[in-house]
Amino acid sequence: MLEESVDARILEIMLAGAGFASGEALSRELGVSRTAVWKHIKGLRSQGYRIESVPAKGYRLVTAPDLITPADLTRGLATRRVGGRVVCLKETDSTNSVAFRMAEDGAVEGTVVIADTQSAGKGRLGRVWLSPPGVNLYCSVVLRPPISPVAACQLTFLSVVAVARAIERVTTLSPQIKWPNDILVDGKKVAGLLNEMNAETEKVNFVVLGIGVNLNMRLGQLGSTLRHPATSLLEASGQPVQRVGFTRALLEELDVLYDRFLVEGEAPIRAEWLERSAIGGRRVKVSSGDREFRGTVQGVDAFGALLVQPEQGPLETVLSGDVTL
Template sequence: MRDAVLNMLLDNVGNFVSGEDISRKLGITRAAVWKYIRLLQGQGYVIESSTKKGYCLRQIPDILDKVLIVHGLNTSILGKNIEIHSSIDSTNARAKELALNGACEGTVVIADEQVQGRGRLGRSWVSPPGKGIWMSVILRPRLSPQDVPRITIMTAVAVAEALKRCAQVEVGIKWPNDIVCSGKKLCGILTEVHAEPEVIHYAVVGIGLNVNLSIEDFPEDIRSMATSLRIERGKEFHRVDIIKAILQEMEKGYLQKLDGDGFAELLKEYERRSVILKRRVRVIGVGGEFLGCAEGFGEDGSLMLRLDDGSLQRILAGDVSIRGENGYV
């Protein structure tokens, strides 16, 4: 019932809704309406009350509320089932557990804080409470396992488009899975799959986006290469608005651009946003380091690298990292 009251207020943000209307439509007493209004106010919603006019939602707090995410989401798959945690070890770990137990496609796991957030190659991901978007999405794509990198490409473009739309910030993509701004890492994407040679049972796409972190929130050893929307734009953002935009852009790419002409178009957009294309980069892997010029990307998500001896080498994301010739980018 609390959610129903909130939905009525959200449908009329900035306008008064009479307590009588809420009472009648929801089939509860005026006293019960007031109880839920007080509950919402205690959770940070700024609600003006007037004896004659009723209740008016004036300000929405930056909290991870399922009602806020679902309201106006307008997706057919992504976000139809949402699980929110105040604190969790890893949203990807939880999403994989749910997927193994048959969770529906499009299920989203979101946490206010991760205590064991992970990036690629087993690296830790700083995920302090209330400061970022730490979420994972369960997909069940009709792709062959070798095409899994397309999911990361789709997600990277979706995040870039969402940030342009709702945060007015232009970002670049650093192969294979980083979103960068001003030469620093803003967001990481971690795609994990459960598959057999011919079929993908599920894919879990984890997104870690630094939203309202200050420079002091980052460990000293990564401050020179990490950033946040707050640092870049000089203001704080409502995380729910960005979550909704990402889910909307992801669904668009997932349903329309994972194969055929759609993926060719998507790959062009990925290349357009690349911060390493036509530049010299360092490839760091278990076998050592080597330099080359990034010439393009394959449909399998590989990086085509022109080595100093003139040969062209195909690099799979696997267990390698990419750095600029003299730094992170």
Template sequence: MASYGKILSLLRASSDEYISGQDISTLLHVSRAAVWKQIKVLRDLGFEIESKHSQGYRLLSSPDVLLAAEIENNLDCRLIGQSVVSFPVTDSTNVQARRLAEDGALEGTVVVADQQSSGRGRLGRRWESPFGVNLYCSVILRPEIPVRQAPQLTFLSAVAVAETLNEVCHLSAEVKWPNDVLVDSAKISGLLNEMSAETEQIHFVILGVGINLNMSAEQFPEMLNYPGTSSLLETGEPVDRLLFLRTFLRRLDAYYSEFLQQGFAPIRRRWESLCKIMNRQVVVDQGSGLLRGTVVGLDPEGALRLQLEDGEIRKILAGDVRPVEK
């Protein structure tokens, strides 16, 4: 059976020209009937495909949906994205990724959705996930590292998100400890990493990523714990979500490979270079009280290093960090 993803690639490659059913059949080594069936699948997904007798098929327009076949096509990653699962709508990509991981899914499997009905953020907060505008994805990893090092992967994904926003969307994204990405002090991305492990062994880690790309002001909830923004609101230009996702996965793949070979140090340096509160005074709300000091970086495990007024370096393992306004 022909893959509709491969047929879609041929239609895109032919640009405004028609490509005959016979040519598609020959190139993909399938029957004309199989080609027709997959053309129907594409039309059902919302692709507008014109057919003309004796000339063939021509792609007129595409819906803004993320399809596994298009994401995988020539992705050229070593590990991440070798298997992609896509949903028009799902409860949560992290939930789906966990189910797949528990069933033995390959390391590097990516789960992506156009909409989440139960998207989750840090501390169990709801992550607004309207249809067809943002990026909601989760990646299954099975790193052979000590359990205590698993939180370092949060910083790896934060760096990959921020750098992709800067490259594709021409933004000046910054990272916020422990798991957010900001633009002009407004949250554009949140990361939710979850782990299944025993005392000495990691079974899997789920890297969950939510990035506001084409979200309008009206689509943000009225009450937010932190000011939110999107690439569209910052630049006025829509983002090609497929291009963004593929660029992000390639960067994540490269950094994960580097992490496994060289450890946390290269990622820590990149994270610190993207952190705008380095060497700035901040207030840390730890729930039980406030702590004031100067951010001096990350420690080798990923804790925030805070220099207090008396010179003591305090490791911050949890808390909400906000810069002191001058």
């Protein structure tokens, strides 16, 4: 059994029983020595779990931290691929960079890397993604879809829709999608996605889906130099979000969408993306490279490019950039 699975089972057993779980019962149930059980209890304590231990009675879980741990996350996680392996780090430069290196070294599809804080969180177009500790979700998922490199951008539809669905599952908020990959609540950015890919001419080796969601960040932490107004789920709803619960919901939604993508392609997910879009049919200002123009959004094509009808001239296909309402 993987080390994190032993942790998960110990927590499960302690949660299932109302009182104490004896060291002997745990060792029997898990097929490991009592010394190993003790080592795992010590490990769980160092992750912030308060576990009471009473001689002749055993162990009892008193409180769990709002940390995202592999044991908590994988307990009851109903997925086929996503989250098959979970790595949680206290601090790193960027979960995307860690996941990318792990994928280069052969990490299985569905591997998830999460950090409590990032010292160099990467945003789109070379921007920095603010990543204070203890409050948000910074997560990267390794996928190995059997598709061509040109189709890889379609995976953005998946992660954006998954984040929107997860927000709806754990809050009463109504998130909206803003091209290319922002999630807005009340018109303010609450999440961003950054996909990175390793590919050959014909085939994708792997894609890293990078997902940052502002969960419990307070206004003062949001930074004053942001290009677009930002918020967090806590600021928008007034309710703190349990980080493990949100992350589990997100991984489950991503798994369902990825399954569907592999069977049916991007069309049904793009349709949901469009339904959830904040800019469909609206007049916007497009900034792409050193060009700016205004027009009305007609939709997105199968490769994620924005289709905009300017006041004059032919329909424009915008491959990258920013839009403002």
